[in-house]
Amino acid sequence: MDDLRAKYIEAIAAAGDEATIEEVRLAAVGKKGEISLKMRELGKMTPEERQVAGPALNALKDEINAALAAKKAALADAALDARLKAEWLDVTLPVRPQRQGSIHPISQVTEEVTAIFADMGFSVAEGPQIESDWYNFDALNIPGHHPARAEMDTFYTHRAEGDYRPPHVLRTHTSPVQIRHMEKHGAPCRIIAPGRVYRSDYDQTHTPMFHQIEGLAIDKDISMANLKWVLEQFAAAFFEVDEVEVRFRASHFPFTEPSAEIDFRCSWVDGQLKLGEGDDWLEAGGSGMVHPKVLENAGIDSTQWQGFAFGLGIDRLAMLKYGIPDLRAFFDADLRWLRHYGFSALDVPTLHGGLSR
Numbered sequence: 001m002d003d004l005r006a007k008y009i010e011a012i013a014a015a016g017d018e019a020t021i022e023e024v025r026l027a028a029v030g031k032k033g034e035i036s037l038k039m040r041e042l043g044k045m046t047p048e049e050r051q052v053a054g055p056a057l058n059a060l061k062d063e064i065n066a067a068l069a070a071k072k073a074a075l076a077d078a079a080l081d082a083r084l085k086a087e088w089l090d091v092t093l094p095v096r097p098q099r100q101g102s103i104h105p106i107s108q109v110t111e112e113v114t115a116i117f118a119d120m121g122f123s124v125a126e127g128p129q130i131e132s133d134w135y136n137f138d139a140l141n142i143p144g145h146h147p148a149r150a151e152m153d154t155f156y157t158h159r160a161e162g163d164y165r166p167p168h169v170l171r172t173h174t175s176p177v178q179i180r181h182m183e184k185h186g187a188p189c190r191i192i193a194p195g196r197v198y199r200s201d202y203d204q205t206h207t208p209m210f211h212q213i214e215g216l217a218i219d220k221d222i223s224m225a226n227l228k229w230v231l232e233q234f235a236a237a238f239f240e241v242d243e244v245e246v247r248f249r250a251s252h253f254p255f256t257e258p259s260a261e262i263d264f265r266c267s268w269v270d271g272q273l274k275l276g277e278g279d280d281w282l283e284a285g286g287s288g289m290v291h292p293k294v295l296e297n298a299g300i301d302s303t304q305w306q307g308f309a310f311g312l313g314i315d316r317l318a319m320l321k322y323g324i325p326d327l328r329a330f331f332d333a334d335l336r337w338l339r340h341y342g343f344s345a346l347d348v349p350t351l352h353g354g355l356s357r
């Protein structure tokens with residue numbers, strides 16, 4: 001019995017592949033294997049002999065089977081290791097520098113603004129760029145005859161002859177996302193909505209497609225004071241200075257009451273913009289308390305809820321922060337421009353890691 005054990009344990013240890021393992025298995029515990037044949041001989045033994053030999057043979061068979069299984073597993077592991085080694089690929093190698101792309105300033109600034117507002121509890125909402133007349137205008141308290149419609153130089157979609165339904169528009173601002181969000185999620189809410197908007201306009205500071213970021217905060221006790229604080233926090237974080245004073249200038253938007261234009265304190269010295277100091281004011285966008293009609297249009301009870309909204313121009317923020325003089329160049333796809341003003345793809349803007357580095 002001891003010789004049998006030694007012989008097969010050794011053979012198993014020496015086996016280098018699955019086929020050899022199988023040969024050893026057949027020779028030992030296969031139907032005509034040595035151990036199987038020995039077990040058949042148990043019948044010829046006396047009961048006393050059988051009592052000793054039976055359990056011993058069974059134990060040996062179990063031991064051999066276990067050794068076979070262990071060796072098989074070890075061989076499979078080794079095979080996998082060998083394969084992994086053979087197929088190894090270093091994906092950490094840097095790309096060829098001449099092929100490196102860059103992050104467009106618009107994307108960069110959108111990420112920066114999003115990081116700042118996320119830190120104040122605002123989540124990101126989205127809406128379609130081809131928008132219905134209702135969401136782009138009516139729901140925002142801009143009825144058909146309102147001059148704001150003409151001011152916006154709207155692009156309308158084509159309408160088939162005889163179709164008198166209002167045409168869809170390329171959204172002229174991100175404000176319709178306010179309605180869509182409130183309609184779907186109700187109050188309270190705190191969102192920003194960055195995205196593309198369209199107006200038929202073209203000069204050094206206007207392109208037919210540009211970018212805005214909308215803000216909306218609705219709750220039971222939100223006031224203009226909260227709006228001012230949020231904008232101050234935003235401006236200081238975005239321009240990476242300690243403090244920026246915000247000034248409200250009375251204005252009018254159909255979707256807010258009262259409405260205010262947002263100005264940031266700044267100085268312009270030798271064409272250099274500095275935020276948070278000086279006697280100049282930088283126009284940053286529009287804002288106000290959401291008009292009760294707008295809340296009602298979005299299915300929110302205006303006797304229970306109130307809040308502020310604001311709209312900022314992303315392209316303008318990018319031009320100011322990064323000293324880019326002409327808006328049109330943003331969309332020319334000139335590689336030299338992109339390389340000059342672009343950002344590294346791996347430097348994701350965060351408040352703790354630094355927005356622009």
Ligand code: DAH
Nearest residue numbers: 173175286287288309310311
């Ligand atoms: N939608 C306005 C525009 O595009 C900007 C704006 C003004 C948005 C005031 C607002 C707001 O949310 O409260 O000119």
